[in-house]
Amino acid sequence: MGKTVKVVVTGATGQVAYALLPRIASGGMFGPDTEVDLRLWDIPPMIDKAKGVIMELEDGAYPLLARVTASADRAETHGDIDWALLVGSVPRGPGMERGDLIRKNGPIFLEEGRAIARHGGRDVRVVVVGNPCNTNCLIAREAAGPSIPDDRWTALTRLDQNRARALLAAKAGARMRDVKRLAIWGNHSATLYPDFTNAVVGGRKAAAAVDRAWLETEFIALVQQRGAAVIAARGVSSAFSAAQAVVDHVRSLLTPTPADDWASVAVVSDGGYGVPKGLVSSFPVRVAGDGWWEVVQGVELDAFARGKVDATVAELVREREMVQDLIAGAAAR
Ligand code: LMR
Numbered sequence: 001m002g003k004t005v006k007v008v009v010t011g012a013t014g015q016v017a018y019a020l021l022p023r024i025a026s027g028g029m030f031g032p033d034t035e036v037d038l039r040l041w042d043i044p045p046m047i048d049k050a051k052g053v054i055m056e057l058e059d060g061a062y063p064l065l066a067r068v069t070a071s072a073d074r075a076e077t078h079g080d081i082d083w084a085l086l087v088g089s090v091p092r093g094p095g096m097e098r099g100d101l102i103r104k105n106g107p108i109f110l111e112e113g114r115a116i117a118r119h120g121g122r123d124v125r126v127v128v129v130g131n132p133c134n135t136n137c138l139i140a141r142e143a144a145g146p147s148i149p150d151d152r153w154t155a156l157t158r159l160d161q162n163r164a165r166a167l168l169a170a171k172a173g174a175r176m177r178d179v180k181r182l183a184i185w186g187n188h189s190a191t192l193y194p195d196f197t198n199a200v201v202g203g204r205k206a207a208a209a210v211d212r213a214w215l216e217t218e219f220i221a222l223v224q225q226r227g228a229a230v231i232a233a234r235g236v237s238s239a240f241s242a243a244q245a246v247v248d249h250v251r252s253l254l255t256p257t258p259a260d261d262w263a264s265v266a267v268v269s270d271g272g273y274g275v276p277k278g279l280v281s282s283f284p285v286r287v288a289g290d291g292w293w294e295v296v297q298g299v300e301l302d303a304f305a306r307g308k309v310d311a312t313v314a315e316l317v318r319e320r321e322m323v324q325d326l327i328a329g330a331a332a333r
Helices: 015-025 044-059 098-119 133-144 158-172 212-224 226-234 240-254 303-322
Strands: 004-010 035-041 065-071 083-086 125-128 153-155 183-185 193-195 263-268 280-287 293-295
Touching: 004 015, 015 035, 015 044, 015 240, 035 044, 044 065, 083 098, 083 240, 098 133, 098 303, 125 133, 125 240, 133 153, 133 263, 133 280, 133 303, 153 280, 158 183, 158 193, 158 212, 158 226, 158 240, 158 263, 183 303, 193 212, 193 303, 212 226, 240 263, 240 280, 263 293, 280 303
Parallel strands: 004 035, 004 083, 035 065, 083 125, 125 153
Antiparallel strands: 153 263, 183 193, 183 280, 263 280, 280 293
């Protein structure tokens, strides 16, 4: 048995966490050789419910679950953590955009950033799931200050990648595993760009496998609006598909990326690809054998793709402006 990984899941009594926690406990996220010390964080009124979640985790008799606790005190749950999976936030309802939540959820991520800096482990890694996840990640990163480097902060666009992959495979009559290098760029929002121009289906460029006109119009719109479509149909936002994407996101960050593929991860921009430094934007990412990621370099974006990337990045710039008052001096307080 390898090491024990300490993981906090916030919003631990919510729908996404309910689908995510058993996956973590059963080894689906950190593998069959890693025990998990699982900390459930939620707001005080939810702690009794969290005790029920703990009972269910105990009743699963998961061999890899070394410990599970719950608290509304981040000093208890975030102590020495290796991973922070930040799910806790107000979800959007029908007719809303994720960005509409920015002023409501932003302050939660100020608190998270500060708590992670104060209590987290030396190599803590963060995954922001609560929406709008890119800008919430930016807020948490700013609030944490310089003690935690940029490369520890990520936000979830794997759900969009999974959606895009499934839609493209269905259209092409291909298997899911035949769709490669289908990267999401930019924001997890209605402006996100699933870059079909570099995607490969069964060894061929996507535009050779399906009609480019469909890719430029319907495909992009379907991926951009998939979260809203789930909400319209279910009345509530996605849960187990989001949980699956969190598992995939973390696994992709921990395992070498196959040579013929990329993973979509929203990370702190270093200014590459014309994305302003400091924005949390989705890029194609590769992980080498040592478990640390790098943005794939040299990806060619044609005029169509460039226009789409610029549009989604412009939205991230606007979101950052909307929370400027929150992040100004956040780390100092
Ligand atoms: C999703 O994409 O399903 C989630 O981000 C939830 C939402 O608000 O769409």
